[in-house]
Amino acid sequence: MSAARPDRPHLVVIGGGFAGLWATRALAWSPLRITLVDRSNHHLFQPLLYQVATAGLSAPDIAAPLRHILRRQRNVGIRLGEVEAIDPQARTATLADGKALHYDYLLLATGATHAYFGNEQWAQHAPGLKSLDDALELRRKLLLAFERAEACDDPAERAAWLEFAIVGGGPTGVELAGTLAEIARHTLRDQFRNINPATARVRLIEAGPRVLASFPEDLSEKARRQLEKLGVEVSTGVPVTDINAGGYRLGDTYVHSRTIVWAAGVAASPLARSLGVPLDRAGRVPVEPDLSVPGHPEIFVGGDLAAVEQADGSPVPGVAPAAKQMGRHVARAIQARLQGAPARPFRYRDFGNLATIGRMAAVVDIHGIRLSGVLAWWFWLAAHVFFLIGFRNRLVVLLNWAWAYWSYQRAARIILGREPGSARDAPPPP
Known part of the structure; x- marks a missing residue:
C-alpha cells in the first residue's frame, strides 16, 4: 500500500504528538492514504522534557524522527511544515508555504502552548516548557545563572542570579523544582570557587491551596514535604502578580530573581479558531462523543486540543495516556466510517x-x-x-539515570547557544 494512491480516501493528521502518532499507527492496514503534518521532524516524549531542561538527558534520548518511526508504514507520507488555517467547507488545510492539502478526513492534534492568563509580556522573562527548543533554552538559562553568579562581584546581584522561581505547582513545576534543588546541592558541589551552589534558593509557587492539585490531598502534602526535604521552598495560596526582567511580585512582595520558569497554565493551539466552531475558555474544541467536530463529522480533534467530558462530568485530563487513547479511538471511528457503521463514543480509561x-x-x-x-x-x-x-531510547535513558543515581552527575550539562548581541554575532570589520 502506498501513500501516493489517489483512489484512496485521504486522511490528514496535523500534529505528530501522542494523539496524532497513535492514530496514524493504528491505521497502518486501513485503505487510506495518510499525510502526517508536523512543524518538527520528531515525536517527543513530553513527560520527560523537564529532564532535558535540567541536563539529565539529551534531546535525542526522549525524541525519535517521525520518518524513522513510520518507515515501514507504506500508506503514510510525512510533511514537515506548519498548518496555518483549515477550511472545513473546502476541506483543505493550508500550510505556511501557501500549499493546500485536500482531505476526506482530518485529525487536528496540535496540542497546547503556554498560557500567561492575559499577561503575554511575561513570556520573555519566564519561559515555559513545551518543546525541545524550550528545554534547551531553559537548560541554558538555568546553567548560565550559576555561571553569572560566579562571575558577579555585587552580593545583591549574585543573590538574584541564585534565586530560582518555578511558577506553577503541577507535575511539571514539581519535577523541575525538585531536580533543580538536587543540581544545586549535589551535582554542582565543589565545582565553583566564588559561590556555593547549595545556597541557591529554589522556590515553587502555586496560586492554589496545594501543589499537585490533581492528586489526593494526602499525597499532595507528602509531595510538599518531600520537596521541602530536598531544599525547595514551597509557596501556596498567593499568586504571582507581575514578572519583569529583574524579578517577580508575589502578592505584595517583590523578589529579585534572574531565573523564572513558567509552569502554571496551558492554552490550546490557536489553529482551532480556524474551524469556525465554538471553543471553551481555554481555546479547546468541545467535541461530539466520538471526538468529531459538531457539524463536521469528517473532522476529529484529539489530545490537549479536545474538550472531552468523562461519564461523571469531569474533564478528560491533558495527559499523554489520554492523548494516546484519543488517537486510537479516532482511528477506530474512521475505520467505522469507511465501513458505513456508526462510531462508538470515546471512553477514557484513567x-x-x-x-x-x-x-x-x-x-x-x-x-x-x-x-x-x-x-x-x-x-x-x-x-x-x-x-x-524505541529500544535505544529506553537503554540510553536507563544508563543515564543509573549514572546520575550513583554519581549525582548529569551527563548533558552543556551550555549551548550564544548571548544575543555577543561579539561573535557582530559582523566582521570592513
Whole structure:
C-alpha cells in the first residue's frame, strides 16, 4: 500500500504528538492514504522534557524522527511544515508555504502552548516548557545563572542570579523544582570557587491551596514535604502578580530573581479558531462523543486540543495516556466510517497519576492505591522507561539515570547557544 494512491480516501493528521502518532499507527492496514503534518521532524516524549531542561538527558534520548518511526508504514507520507488555517467547507488545510492539502478526513492534534492568563509580556522573562527548543533554552538559562553568579562581584546581584522561581505547582513545576534543588546541592558541589551552589534558593509557587492539585490531598502534602526535604521552598495560596526582567511580585512582595520558569497554565493551539466552531475558555474544541467536530463529522480533534467530558462530568485530563487513547479511538471511528457503521463514543480509561519529586522521591495514585517515597519513585521510573518509543531510547535513558543515581552527575550539562548581541554575532570589520 502506498501513500501516493489517489483512489484512496485521504486522511490528514496535523500534529505528530501522542494523539496524532497513535492514530496514524493504528491505521497502518486501513485503505487510506495518510499525510502526517508536523512543524518538527520528531515525536517527543513530553513527560520527560523537564529532564532535558535540567541536563539529565539529551534531546535525542526522549525524541525519535517521525520518518524513522513510520518507515515501514507504506500508506503514510510525512510533511514537515506548519498548518496555518483549515477550511472545513473546502476541506483543505493550508500550510505556511501557501500549499493546500485536500482531505476526506482530518485529525487536528496540535496540542497546547503556554498560557500567561492575559499577561503575554511575561513570556520573555519566564519561559515555559513545551518543546525541545524550550528545554534547551531553559537548560541554558538555568546553567548560565550559576555561571553569572560566579562571575558577579555585587552580593545583591549574585543573590538574584541564585534565586530560582518555578511558577506553577503541577507535575511539571514539581519535577523541575525538585531536580533543580538536587543540581544545586549535589551535582554542582565543589565545582565553583566564588559561590556555593547549595545556597541557591529554589522556590515553587502555586496560586492554589496545594501543589499537585490533581492528586489526593494526602499525597499532595507528602509531595510538599518531600520537596521541602530536598531544599525547595514551597509557596501556596498567593499568586504571582507581575514578572519583569529583574524579578517577580508575589502578592505584595517583590523578589529579585534572574531565573523564572513558567509552569502554571496551558492554552490550546490557536489553529482551532480556524474551524469556525465554538471553543471553551481555554481555546479547546468541545467535541461530539466520538471526538468529531459538531457539524463536521469528517473532522476529529484529539489530545490537549479536545474538550472531552468523562461519564461523571469531569474533564478528560491533558495527559499523554489520554492523548494516546484519543488517537486510537479516532482511528477506530474512521475505520467505522469507511465501513458505513456508526462510531462508538470515546471512553477514557484513567490509569492514575504519577509525579516524581527528586531522587528516591515520587507520588503515585492508581485507582485508590497511593504510594509515595522510594517505592513510588521506582514505579515512576519503570512506567516512563516502558512508554518511551524505541529500544535505544529506553537503554540510553536507563544508563543515564543509573549514572546520575550513583554519581549525582548529569551527563548533558552543556551550555549551548550564544548571548544575543555577543561579539561573535557582530559582523566582521570592513
